[in-house]
Structure formats: C-alpha cells, structure tokens
Amino acid sequence: MEERQPTVGIFVGGGPAPGINGVIAAATIEARNRAWRVLGLYDGLSWLAEGITTQTRNLRIRDVSRIHGTGGSILRVSRRGNVHEPEIRKRVLAGISRLGIDALISIGGDGTASAAAALAREGDGLRVIHVPKTIDNDLPIPGGFSTFGFQTARHIGVELVEHLMEDAKTTGRWYLVITMGRDAGHLAMGIGKAAGATVTVIPEEFDSDRIGIEDLALPIEGAIIRRLSEGRRDGVVVLAEGLARKIDPATIVDEACVQRDNQGNLRLSDLPLGNVLRSHLNKTLEARGIDINMTTKVIGYELRCAPPIPFDTEYTRELGFAAMRAVRKETPSGVVCRVDGRIQVVPFADMIDPATGRMPIRMVDTQSESYMVASRYQIRLRKSDLDDPERRARLALASGLDEASLVKRFQTIAVKDHWFGEETHVGLRDEGDGTSRA
Structure with a gap:
C-alpha cells in the first residue's frame, strides 16, 4: 500500500504585513523538498469556520518560488473565525480533519496566536506552529527582536x-x-x-x-x-x-x-x-x-502590503524554514522566534498570558x-x-x-x-x- 503523503496547512490571520509571502514561500519550498503536501487556506480560518473546505489551494514550488519579494498575501488574510467559540472551533477542527491536514503553520499577530494555541490544545494531536507578524512590533519576541514586517x-x-x-x-x-x-x-x-x-x-x-x-x-x-x-x-x-x-x-x-x-x-x-x-x-x-x-x-x-526590504525578506525566509522544520521534526506546538541568534520554537505556554489567553503587549x-x-x-x-x-x-x-x-x-x-x-x-x-x- 502506498504511504500517505503528510500534509501541512498554512493560513494567515489578522492584518497584512510585509513579508507574509516570504514565510509562505520558505515553508512551502522546504515542505515540498521533504515530500510534504502543502495546502494553503484562503482568508484565514473564515471559510473553515463556516464549514466550507473548498477555499484552499495546493501550493507547489513553482507557485511560490518568486513571491518572497512581493507584498500582500497570496492566501489573503482575515480576522473572521473566532475559534474560542466552541461551535466554530468544532467546525474548524472538523474541516482540518476532512482536508487531511496533519499540522498547521499559522501566520499572524496576538489574536491569531491565541487561535493557534486553542487549535493545538483542542485538536487531538494537531500540531500548530505560529509565525508572529505585525508592523506594530508589539509582540513579546525574546530579546526585544522585531516582528517581521516592522522594519x-x-x-x-x-x-x-x-x-x-x-x-x-x-x-x-x-x-x-x-x-x-x-x-x-x-x-x-x-x-x-x-x-x-x-x-x-x-x-x-x-x-x-x-x-x-x-x-x-x-x-x-x-x-x-x-x-x-x-x-x-x-x-x-x-x-x-x-x-x-x-x-x-x-x-x-x-x-x-x-x-x-x-x-x-x-x-x-x-x-x-x-x-x-x-x-x-x-x-x-x-x-x-x-x-x-x-x-x-x-x-x-x-x-x-509594501514589498519587504531585504531585512524582512531574509528574516521571513528563516522563519518559514524554521516553521516547516518544526513541523517535520514533530516539535511541540508553539511560536517561532529568534532566541539568542537562533530560530527556535517557544511553547505557547511560555508566550501566552493564561489570564487573557493572548500574548502580552510589548510596550516601548x-x-x-x-x-x-x-x-x-x-x-x-x-x-x-x-x-x-x-x-x-x-x-x-x-x-x-x-x-x-x-x-x-x-x-x-x-x-x-x-x-x-x-x-x-x-x-x-x-x-x-x-x-x-x-
């Protein structure tokens, strides 16, 4: 019997930020080179939240090989799909299962990180690796390192x-x-x-x-x-x-x-x-x-939605690669961050405030x-x-x-x-x- 090809899903929540396509490209190329199928989810989790599983796209290397320097998001973005509501979370997880997704890479801010953590917690073995993004630079990246898109x-x-x-x-x-x-x-x-x-x-x-x-x-x-x-x-x-x-x-x-x-x-x-x-x-x-x-x-x-400058182009390639590496190596769910000069996955429990269920805001x-x-x-x-x-x-x-x-x-x-x-x-x-x- 032919071995089933593992599948990683990628979605983008929140608002746009320069470099999103760089993360998508890096994760997709690494996944395809490692014989993983890549399924892009259009408009964040909004369609899955409605029970619709047709708004997806199979991503191949040729689809993403030259998008790392472009602005916007080829998967678009959305803030809809509140997985903290039990019925919505149930529909999203059911859709993920029907699509044959083994792991998720989420790209977004504090709200998307909170959603990713909830899916990982309730997803019966579903691993979710979150890539933080915001031009506000207010997410608590260790060491004060900037979020992608800010620069x-x-x-x-x-x-x-x-x-x-x-x-x-x-x-x-x-x-x-x-x-x-x-x-x-x-x-x-x-x-x-x-x-x-x-x-x-x-x-x-x-x-x-x-x-x-x-x-x-x-x-x-x-x-x-x-x-x-x-x-x-x-x-x-x-x-x-x-x-x-x-x-x-x-x-x-x-x-x-x-x-x-x-x-x-x-x-x-x-x-x-x-x-x-x-x-x-x-x-x-x-x-x-x-x-x-x-x-x-x-x-x-x-x-x-500006094209990313070289700093963010390089940074998002590292983040996308590290996210897919974590998926492939079955690293526990968490947030991809630069820590002491290396890209690592920090567990959600260490990044999300249990009192609010969200990442703390990093102030100046x-x-x-x-x-x-x-x-x-x-x-x-x-x-x-x-x-x-x-x-x-x-x-x-x-x-x-x-x-x-x-x-x-x-x-x-x-x-x-x-x-x-x-x-x-x-x-x-x-x-x-x-x-x-x-």
Missing part, C-alpha cells in the same frame, strides 16, 4: 516623513503625522527617531491610562513655541494612533471633529486624532495671536537607552529653557505669554536636562534644529 513599515514610514519634513520646511507649516500602533508606540518611535522628526509622542510617555487632550497637546505646543523662538514656523510631529485610546472623551469639546453613538458617547475607535489635536492647538495658539499653518497626515495602510521601554537617544534629538521644551533668563524671555515673546505665565503653563512638561543622561548647557540658538533636517 519594512518603518523604512517606508521614514521616507514619507522625510518628504513631509522637506515640505514643511519649504512651505512653513507643521505636520501632525499619525502612524499605526493600536497599543504601543514602536512604529511611531521608530519612524520619528530614524527620520529625525521634530517631536514624536507615544502612549508610553504618559503614566496614566486616561489623559486629557490638553495633556497631549502641551508638549507639541511647547515644541512649536520653541521653534518660533528660533525663527522657525515648521515642524513634523509623529504620533502613535494608540494615543486616541488614552484620551478622556470629556476633554474633547470640538463636536465637528468627532462622532458619537446613539447614547451621545464619543466613538474613540473613529476618533480623528490628528484633526482633534490640530483643532485644539489652533484654538489655543490663536487665542494668543499665534497663527500656525497645520496639516494632518495618516500613515497606515500604505505600509502593510521609556527607561531604555534607545528611547533616551530618540528623545534627546527631539525639539522639546527643557527645564533649562525656563530657568535661563535670556531663553525664557525669547520663549515668552514667541508664546504670547508673560514670563511668569510661560513658566506656569509649561513647567510640568519641561524636560529636565538630567533626564537625557547628562547635564547640558546648550542654548536654543546654538542647538539649532536638534537634527540637521528637522
């Missing part, structure tokens, strides 16, 4: 912000740039730091879970005032979209900028953060006779040297600016406030010089832009 998203985001910085300088305006980052500020900080943005603001900067719109606006207002005191009317602020989730709705008074539900409550998920912030800043500055040209720009979806470490360096090259008001009589006088003139009012307004957000790691005595004009292109 490409940052690379493209930096190019866009650099173009906006040149436009800002040419036209004499400020840009408020909102980047993806539902919870953490890794993408915003990575873009802002590499591009030399004037200011970058992320959720981790604020200790409280709830902040007022004024709390968010004040550091930006301080940067604008500082630039005005230097004779500059331009700048670029990079903000993580997750800041919107921290804002107390009661502090937003501009009804034209926001949507409300049937009960009159703000819909924070639809909050146009840039427009709300611009409106607040304009009103505040105009009340003191300061006219600033300010424009908002959202950088998000254009990053997700605001005590790290990386964050300190990023902050040092931003244009922010410093305590020494308010303490120095000459600088304080220039700032007061630029702000439309008297010196006492200036100090009172900004003393709580003025950055202490020792916060940057050492005492500094650089003056405003000597310091210039803070970066050669800001």
Whole structure:
C-alpha cells in the first residue's frame, strides 16, 4: 500500500504585513523538498469556520518560488473565525480533519496566536506552529527582536516623513503625522527617531491610562513655541494612533471633529486624532495671536502590503524554514522566534498570558537607552529653557505669554536636562534644529 503523503496547512490571520509571502514561500519550498503536501487556506480560518473546505489551494514550488519579494498575501488574510467559540472551533477542527491536514503553520499577530494555541490544545494531536507578524512590533519576541514586517513599515514610514519634513520646511507649516500602533508606540518611535522628526509622542510617555487632550497637546505646543523662538514656523510631529485610546472623551469639546453613538458617547475607535489635536492647538495658539499653518497626515495602510526590504525578506525566509522544520521534526506546538541568534520554537505556554489567553503587549521601554537617544534629538521644551533668563524671555515673546505665565503653563512638561543622561548647557540658538533636517 502506498504511504500517505503528510500534509501541512498554512493560513494567515489578522492584518497584512510585509513579508507574509516570504514565510509562505520558505515553508512551502522546504515542505515540498521533504515530500510534504502543502495546502494553503484562503482568508484565514473564515471559510473553515463556516464549514466550507473548498477555499484552499495546493501550493507547489513553482507557485511560490518568486513571491518572497512581493507584498500582500497570496492566501489573503482575515480576522473572521473566532475559534474560542466552541461551535466554530468544532467546525474548524472538523474541516482540518476532512482536508487531511496533519499540522498547521499559522501566520499572524496576538489574536491569531491565541487561535493557534486553542487549535493545538483542542485538536487531538494537531500540531500548530505560529509565525508572529505585525508592523506594530508589539509582540513579546525574546530579546526585544522585531516582528517581521516592522522594519519594512518603518523604512517606508521614514521616507514619507522625510518628504513631509522637506515640505514643511519649504512651505512653513507643521505636520501632525499619525502612524499605526493600536497599543504601543514602536512604529511611531521608530519612524520619528530614524527620520529625525521634530517631536514624536507615544502612549508610553504618559503614566496614566486616561489623559486629557490638553495633556497631549502641551508638549507639541511647547515644541512649536520653541521653534518660533528660533525663527522657525515648521515642524513634523509623529504620533502613535494608540494615543486616541488614552484620551478622556470629556476633554474633547470640538463636536465637528468627532462622532458619537446613539447614547451621545464619543466613538474613540473613529476618533480623528490628528484633526482633534490640530483643532485644539489652533484654538489655543490663536487665542494668543499665534497663527500656525497645520496639516494632518495618516500613515497606515500604505505600509502593510509594501514589498519587504531585504531585512524582512531574509528574516521571513528563516522563519518559514524554521516553521516547516518544526513541523517535520514533530516539535511541540508553539511560536517561532529568534532566541539568542537562533530560530527556535517557544511553547505557547511560555508566550501566552493564561489570564487573557493572548500574548502580552510589548510596550516601548521609556527607561531604555534607545528611547533616551530618540528623545534627546527631539525639539522639546527643557527645564533649562525656563530657568535661563535670556531663553525664557525669547520663549515668552514667541508664546504670547508673560514670563511668569510661560513658566506656569509649561513647567510640568519641561524636560529636565538630567533626564537625557547628562547635564547640558546648550542654548536654543546654538542647538539649532536638534537634527540637521528637522
């Protein structure tokens, strides 16, 4: 009797990220070279969740040999198919069995990892190897290593912000740039730091879970005032979209900028953060006779399906190979990660919080040297600016406030010089832009 050919299924959950096709290609080529059949599942688990098993594709080497440098996903993606619901999980596992799938490779973020762990736990011997992806870089990869797709998203985001910085300088305006980052500020900080943005603001900067719109606006207002005191009317602020989730709705008074539900409550998920912030800043500055040209720009979806840069092309080839190697060697289910320079499979139990059933969110470490360096090259008001009589006088003139009012307004957000790691005595004009292109 002819021996049955083992089958590995591959599916992609969550949103797109550069490099998905690289994982699919690497896993498929390794599988086919090892005499495994590869079955790609279209649209994540959504069809299996409905009991439909026809939305699949047999993958051969010739189907994937040149897709590693392309964006998007040849299997598409989907967030549908909640396997934590018993009936849906039962249909998905039944479909996997009917398709003759012996093991699964899942590609996705924390939600997909949670689904993969559930299938492995309830799948009666089904092994699931998960490849983590997100451009938000907020999954707890050991050693702080990035998730695939992040470096490409940052690379493209930096190019866009650099173009906006040149436009800002040419036209004499400020840009408020909102980047993806539902919870953490890794993408915003990575873009802002590499591009030399004037200011970058992320959720981790604020200790409280709830902040007022004024709390968010004040550091930006301080940067604008500082630039005005230097004779500059331009700048670029990079903000993580997750800041919107921290804002107390009661502090937003501009009804034209926001949507409300049937009960009159703000819909924070639809909050146009840039427009709300611009409106607040304009009103505040105009009340003191300061006219600033300010424009908002959202950088998000254009990053997700970009062709991967060489870093992610190489990285995803390693991840896809390691995922299939784990399948072939019958490694216990888990998450493929780079650990101490090697690609390994970390058990789901070590990656998923049992209290939530999901991977913990990796936030930006605001005590790290990386964050300190990023902050040092931003244009922010410093305590020494308010303490120095000459600088304080220039700032007061630029702000439309008297010196006492200036100090009172900004003393709580003025950055202490020792916060940057050492005492500094650089003056405003000597310091210039803070970066050669800001």
